[in-house]
Amino acid sequence: MNGKVGIGLFILMLGSTWYLLLEEVGVRGYLSLLLTLSLMIIGFSIFLENRHPIQTITWIIVFGGFPIIGFIFYFLFGRNFRKERKFQKKYFLDKHDFLKSPDDAKYDIRKKRGVETRHRKLFSFIEKLGNSPMSFATKTTILTNGKETYSTILKELMNAKHHIHLEYYIVRDDDIGGAFKDVLIQKANEGVRVRFLYDAVGCWSLARSYIDELKHGGVEIVPFGPIKFPFLKSTFNFRNHRKILIIDGSVGFIGGLNIGDEYLGLNKNFGFWRDTHLMVEGEAVRTLQLIFLQDWYYSTNRSFLTDDYLCTSQSLQPDLGGVQMLAGGPDNRRTVIKDLFFTMITSAEKSIWIASPYFIPDDDIFQALKVAALSGLDVRLLVPKNPDKRIVFHASMTYFSELLEAGVRVFQYDTGFMHSKIVIVDGELASIGSSNIDMRSFHLNFEVNAFLYHTESTQTLVEDFLKDLEVSNELRFDVFSNRHLGLKVLESTCRLLSPLL
Structure with missing residues (x-):
């Protein structure tokens, strides 16, 4: 029997079973019938979406075992069908020709001169992913941890002359949040155009007074994906996880840090906060x-695709290594x-080093890591020892068991909380940005990462990664495999929800 037909029949049988059970109880009536029919329709919709079979089965199990909770969770987190239609306007703009540089011809010359032959196919693919050419005239600087990141950002903000554009997932009304607020209001009063985009769910607890102060101070601040009726809004689960800051079109910042005191290690629950950010100067700031x-256009219907914002004011020599900005999200047909x-x-030939605070890979990434380790490559994974979720x-x-068995070396960061989001290949290719190695970043969140090739920043990431390993505990397959049965049961239970996380 065809697999889809089998799942469809199972959904119908599940719905019928629940209906018969509810019929026996009494209270039932129209509410019971409505719930049963709703679950059957939802289950059939999921089945028609052609999701990964594991995701489909997970939802069916949730509906079957916990119908009311499953119903609520589905409307909060599960509705990704027709997501491209939900973001149709945004998808169209993302594909606009404005992404192309008027000087595209220069990039072909630079690629031939600056890129090793074995990497040209990789670069071609990455340029298509980013829908823009790679820049070889961009300077990047690694900012390690909150203190260096915030001091650099606040200094650059004070130098703003024309505009400041901010986009963050989380903003706190605390000391560092207050410092940002004061600088933004000051610059707005000086005539600088300040636009601030914050995620409505990530900033759910942000005080209204904080937003009002910014508005009254001349800052244009708007939410991304506002939620008024969570149970009726199908875009609730698609969040803007990006952390972007652009100043005068010539300086930009991306990485793992939001705006909040915890990123300075001032939250007692987390302690020291290990994170990484990137400062960008030159051509790639345009992307x-x-x-x-x-x-901003998606959230406000206001467009500023003009030379005032799209011409970088800084010209650098084309010998700084390759830099490419890539934006991913549910509005894109590709992951x-x-x-x-x-x-x-x-593409790795020697090593693959990954740091991610949340590690829930899909089958493709999981298998690729195991195959790489089994092939003899140096594969290392750095994750937190102390969780926040x-x-x-x-x-x-x-x-971890399968990875360890395949030869992957897994390290748990043991000095506070590790929040860096880094991928380093062969010590010469790197990615840094907002994306974790998890299902949510791959399929649900709007993310942005920088791809780096033979830059000084790549070497800094290598050095920082090795320093992090010095304060981490390496897991051993024999010890890890013998952990307590109760812990294994808990972990396996949480694993069932991994396609939904």
Whole structure:
């Protein structure tokens, strides 16, 4: 019997079973019938979406075992069908010809001169992913941890003359959040155009007074994906996880840090916060600017695709290594960030080093890492020892046994919380940005990453990664495999939810 037909019949049987059970109880009536029919329709819709079979089966199990909870969870987190239609306007703008540089011809020359032959196919693929040419005239600087990141950002903000564009997933009304607010209001009063895009769910607890102060101070601040009726809004689960800052079109920042005191290690629950950010100067800022302007247009219907915002004011020599900005999200037909990681992993010849606070890979990334390790490559994974999201943390542990058995070296960062999001291949290719190695970043969130080739920043990432390993504990397959049965049960239970996380 065809697999789809089998799943469809199972859904119908499941719905019928629940209906008969509810018929026996009494209270039932129309509410019971409505719930049963709703679950049957939802289940059939999921079946028609052609999701991964594991995701489909997971939802069916949730509906069967916990119908009411499953119903609520589906409307909160599960509705990714027709997501491209939900973001049709944004998808159209993201594909606009404005992404192409008027000087595209220069890039072909630079590629031939600056790129090793073995990497040209990789670069061609990455340029298609990013829908823009790679820049060889962009300077990048690694900012290690919150203190260096925030001090650099606040300094650059004070130098702004024309505009400031910010886009963050989380903003806190605390000391560092207050410092940002004061600088933005000051610059707005000086005549600088300040536009601030924040995610409505990530900033759910942000005080209204904080937003009002910015508005009254002349800052244009708007939410991305506002939620008024969570149970009726199908875009609730698609969040803007990007962290972008552009100043005057010539300086940009992306990475793992949002705006909040915890990123300075001031939260007692987390302690020291290990994170990485990237400062960008030169040509690639233009692509970063475009990503922001596209998100701003989607949220406000206002477009600023003009030379005032799209011409970089800084010209650098084309010998700084390759830099490419890639934006991924549910508005794109491709899983851009996942495709970037997969391509980097499968192109590796010596080593693959990954740091990710949340590790729930899909089958493609999981198998690619195991194959790489079995082939003799130096594959290392750095994750936190101390979790901030326990379900995700326990679910990620279930992947380690197979990785360890294949030869992957897994390290748990033991000095506070590790939040860096880094992929380094062969010590010369690297990715840094907002994306984790998990299902949510691959399929549900709007993310942005920078791809780096033979830059000084790549070497800094290598050095920082090795320093992080010095304060981490390496897992041993024999010890890890003998952990407590109760812990294994908990982890396996959380693993069942991994396609939904």
